[in-house]
Amino acid sequence: MQLMTTIHGTEVLRYTAFSDDPAGGNPAGVVLDASGLAETEMLAVAAEVGYSETAFITATEGRSLTVRYFSPKAEVPFCGHATVATAVALAERIGSGDLLFSTAAGEIPVSVAAEASGALRATLTSVEPRIEEIPDAVVTEALEALGWPAADLDPAFAPRIAYAGARHLVLGAATRERLAALDYDFDRLAAFMLSLDLTTIQLVWRASDTVFHVRDPFPVGGVVEDPATGAAALALGAYLRDQHLVTAPATLTLHQGDDLGRPGVLTVELRENDPRVRVSGTGAVIPDGTPLPLPR
Secondary structure (H helix, E strand, O other), rough: OOEEEEOOOOOEEEEEEEEOOOOOOOEEEEEEEOOOHHHHHHHHHHHHHHHOEEEEEEEEEEEEEEEEEEEEEEEEEEEHHHHHHHHHHHHHHOEEEEEEEEEEEHHHHHHHEOOOOOOOOEEEEOOOOOEEEEEHHHHHHHHHOOOOOOHEEEEOOOOEEEEEOOEEEEEEEEOOHHOOOOOHHHHHHHHEEEEEEEOOOEEEEEEOOOOEEEEEEEHHHEEEEEEEEEOHHHHHHHHHHHHOOOOOOOOEEEOOOHHHHHOOOEEEEOHHHHHHEEEEEEEOOOEOOOOOOOOO
């Protein structure tokens, strides 16, 4: 049975993204008709849902939609996993194909297709990305808030802020063990991120030329960690190309959520002669009774 709840008079669907297993990936709330909701009401619904983000469709014209995204604490300009969840929910109702999401970050083309298994896969295309250098003092503050010694950074990954719809600080972990041992100062990291308008910290360990393991602290959203982060995956793809760590065309596999017990897989595509980045993943409805062990 599908888990639909009514919160403050609003019907909310619950889907996971970047997994076809309801117990994997990243859960998102989806409100298919938020046309009558004020901003304060959307924030209240998102806070009650408690997931890292809830997507609200505020206007619809055919297969073109206006979408807003809220964490339990604030509105965010764009959210990849909630976009995947919303696209899958829509495809179940109006059929697979192309969609266009108008967001605060810009227009996001999304396509949905069924896989051989029957699972629906959504692929979204970013706005044009950009990469920013940062001072050493900023890196030092980030590491102190994370509790990471500087020696635990991978020297091949120069710390940068990467944007492909939302801002993320990319830091490379020298070992998988370093990535797995995440225990940070919640309030200090939240204050640091707010000072730089960051959505998450994108922590990454490179397993091979095209396979990466990632984690995303998200204290500014009111949760310790985001289990699967589409916007950060887009930003990472842009970063890897900018830093010449991968060469387009390339298809990258990102594993996220393993350390939380909610494994998900994000597929990132870089194309030649197109600065935009694509990320794809499956999605699935969350049935009643599915445990959702998200850290707060």
